[in-house]
Every structure is written in C-alpha cells, then in structure tokens.
Amino acid sequence: MTGLPDSYTSYPRRRAGYDHDLYAWSNLHDRAPVQWPRGTVAVWLCVSLEWFPITPGGPFKAPGHMQTAYPDYRHYTARDYGNRVGAWRMLEAFEQAGVKASFATNAAIAKRYPELIAAIKAGGHEIIAHSTDMNGTIDATLGQEAERALITDAMTRLEAATGTRPVGWLSIARQQSFDTLDILKEVGLTYCCDWVNDELPYRFTNGLINLPLNHELSDRQIVTVQQKSADSWAESMRDAFDWLAAEARQQGAGRMLPLHLTPYIMGLPYRIGALEALLADFAVRADAWFATGEAIAACWQSQNEKEH
Numbered sequence: 029m030t031g032l033p034d035s036y037t038s039y040p041r042r043r044a045g046y047d048h049d050l051y052a053w054s055n056l057h058d059r060a061p062v063q064w065p066r067g068t069v070a071v072w073l074c075v076s077l078e079w080f081p082i083t084p085g086g087p088f089k090a091p092g093h094m095q096t097a098y099p100d101y102r103h104y105t106a107r108d109y110g111n112r113v114g115a116w117r118m119l120e121a122f123e124q125a126g127v128k129a130s131f132a133t134n135a136a137i138a139k140r141y142p143e144l145i146a147a148i149k150a151g152g153h154e155i156i157a158h159s160t161d162m163n164g165t166i167d168a169t170l171g172q173e174a175e176r177a178l179i180t181d182a183m184t185r186l187e188a189a190t191g192t193r194p195v196g197w198l199s200i201a202r203q204q205s206f207d208t209l210d211i212l213k214e215v216g217l218t219y220c221c222d223w224v225n226d227e228l229p230y231r232f233t234n235g236l237i238n239l240p241l242n243h244e245l246s247d248r249q250i251v252t253v254q255q256k257s258a259d260s261w262a263e264s265m266r267d268a269f270d271w272l273a274a275e276a277r278q279q280g281a282g283r284m285l286p287l288h289l290t291p292y293i294m295g296l297p298y299r300i301g302a303l304e305a306l307l308a309d310f311a312v313r314a315d316a317w318f319a320t321g322e323a324i325a326a327c328w329q330s331q332n333e334k335e336h
Contacts, residue, residue: 050209051232061281062228062331067317068276069269070324071310072286073129074198074221074241075118077144079136080107080162090162090201107292111141114295119147121300125307127318129289132158132198132221135182138189145190154320156196156221157182165200172207179211196221196321198241209236219325227272228284229328237325239286246288251299258294258302265306273315284324 039047046053064070082099093103122129131148133155138145148155159165160182166175179197187193195218199208202222209232212220219229219237226240243249245268250261265287272283294303310316319327 049233051230051238054230056227057279059228059281060331061279062328064282064317064319064327067313067315068282069272069315069317070282070284070327071127071269071316071318072239072241072284072321072324073122073127073289073318074156074286074321075115075129075131075289075291076158076198077111077115077131077133077137077141077291078107078158078162079111079134079140080104081136083163090165093162110290110292110295111137111144114291114293114300115144116147117295117300118289118291118303119151119153121304121307122153123151124304125311125318127307127311128153128320128323130154130156130196130321132156132196133186134158134161134164135185135189136161138186142189149190149192154196154322155186155190155192155194156198156321157186157194157217158198159200160185162200166203166205166208168205170205172205172211175205175207176211176214179208179215183215183217195219196239196325198222202241202243210234212236219321221321228282229325229332231332237329239321239325240284241286241288243288245286246290247294248288248290251293258299261294262302262306266309269310269313269316273313276315 080093082104131153160178164178164182166178183194193216197212197217198221202224204222213234213236217236219239221239221241223238224240224242226238229237229239231237245265247261250256250264251258265285269285272285276283289303294300311318
C-alpha cells in the first residue's frame with residue numbers, strides 16, 4: 029500500500045477484533061449455547077407505532093417520512109392508517125395465534141391513541157420506547173444534554189401513558205450518537221434494538237444488552253423497498269425460520285428470528301392474511317418460541333450473567 033501515512037494502519041486502537049471498547053469481539057459459533065424455555069427459535073414480533081409530524085424541511089428524515097411538498101397529507105394519512113386500522117388488525121392476528129409481541133411506540137402515539145395503547149396492554153404485549161415521534165432522531169450533532177432530554181422525555185411520557193416504564197429502546201432509524209448507549213443505561217433501560225450485527229443478544233461494555241432487530245427481515249425492506257408481495261415476505265420468513273431451526277439442531281444452541289412489522293404496510297387488507305397465515309404456521313411448530321423482547325433479553329441474561 030502506497031500513498032498513505034503510517035498512522036492509517038497504526039493508530040492507538042488498532043488491534044485484533046474491534047478498534048473500540050463498546051463490546052467484546054465474539055463469533056456466534058464460538059459462544060456458549062443459549063437455550064430457550066420452548067423450542068430452538070425465539071420468534072420476536074416487533075411492531076413500530078409511529079407518528080410522523082408534518083413539518084417542512086429538516087436535516088434528516090427517517091424511512092417512511094413525509095416525501096412530497098409541505099403539507100404532505102398523502103403520506104401523513106397513509107401512515108396514520110396504520111394506527112387507526114392496521115395495528116388493530118395485527119392485534120387481532122396476534123390474539124388468534126395466541127402470541128405476544130413488542131410494540132416500539134413513539135411517545136406521541138401514547139398520547140394521541142390511548143385506546144390503542146390500552147388494547148396493547150390488555151393483550152399482554154410489551155411496549156418499547158421509540159423516541160418522542162418520528163422527528164425525534166439522534167445523531168452526533170444533537171449534543172449530549174439535548175439527547176439526554178429527548179430520551180428522558182420519551183421515557184417519562186410513555187411511563188405516564190402506560191403505567192409501566194419501558195425496559196427496551198428502539199431509536200428512530202436505529203440511529204445513535206457516541207453518547208446514546210451510556211444515556212440509555214443511565215435512564216434505566218435494559219436493552220436496545222439498534223445494532224443489527226448479530227442474531228442473538230449480546231452485552232455492551234456498560235452492561236446494556238443489544239437485541240438485534242435485523243432490518244433485512246422487516247416488511248419495510250422486503251415489501252416496500254424490494255417491492256415483493258406479502259406472500260413473498262412470508263415465504264422469506266419461513267425460509268429464515270427453517271434455516272435457523274436446522275442450524276440450532278445442528279449446533280445445539282438457540283437462535284432468534286426477529287420480525288419487524290409496520291401497521292400501515294402489513295396491516296393493509298391484501299397483506300394481513302399473509303401475516304395471519306404465517307403466525308398460525310409458526311404457532312404450531314415445536315421449534316418456535318414466541319416471546320417479547322423483554323422475555324428474550326431476560327432469558328439470555330439469566331444464562332450470561334458472567335458477561336456482565
């Protein structure tokens with residue numbers, strides 16, 4: 029290699045594994061096996077409940093945000109459909125299959141849709157903190173105090189609206205700053221879902237757990253970005269489950285399949301049937317353990333206390 033200074037390959041943190049201290053290097057196949065209470069594949073349903081403010085401009089817009097000229101009623105009402113219609117269909121699908129889910133919820137949703145929050149709670153589902161609203165993004169330019177205030181505000185409002193303080197956090201667009209992990213730990217959260225570089229939980233150096241929510245398995249990525257049908261999405265989820273179950277049997281270790289769902293995408297009348305059929309299929313499989321993010325993190329933590 030020519031034309032580069034020595035500092036390019038000899039900086040202070042240059043070493044085997046990672047060039048940071050956020051978490052330890054670890055290969056999935058080298059870890060002690062994880063065992064779930066039932067089956068070998070933990071199926072984690074995570075539903076995003078999002079409120080998109082209609083505001084002009086802005087430095088960054090999360091996926092799914094307003095796209096046309098201000099005020100963008102077309103996309104605002106399409107997203108609002110998810111909270112008024114799609115999310116209710118998902119709740120019915122979960123009840124029919126007898127499964128529990130996690131709902132990553134903007135604090136604004138908890139205030140604007142109290143009946144929906146009450147139904148989620150009544151169904152025994154988990155609520156994960158998902159910032160204040162879809163403009164509540166985090167990046168390194170925000171500043172530590174402003175970020176702490178944003179996270180604290182979201183947590184406080186969700187706790188007031190639901191009666192329970194969330195233990196999980198999903199950032200808008202999975203975006204963090206250099207301070208986010210420590211702030212999330214500071215405000216009492218147990219896990220976050222932002223880092224997608226694994227298929228099982230792992231622990232950050234500060235003790236916070238990461239529960240990987242792979243965006244490549246999401247309905248947004250497969251249905252809206254890749255433009256595949258709902259049936260094709262469901263087929264992909266079955267393929268993923270079958271692979272993970274076979275791998276789990278071969279290695280004697282549990283695996284995790286996160287299904288990230290969006291009410292205004294999968295809750296439409298020509299797509300919801302594919303979700304219902306998939307849930308019914310998985311619900312009768314001996315290899316499947318449907319669990320909330322909190323339950324998965326707690327089960328993993330009970331077997332990995334030595335890493336804390």
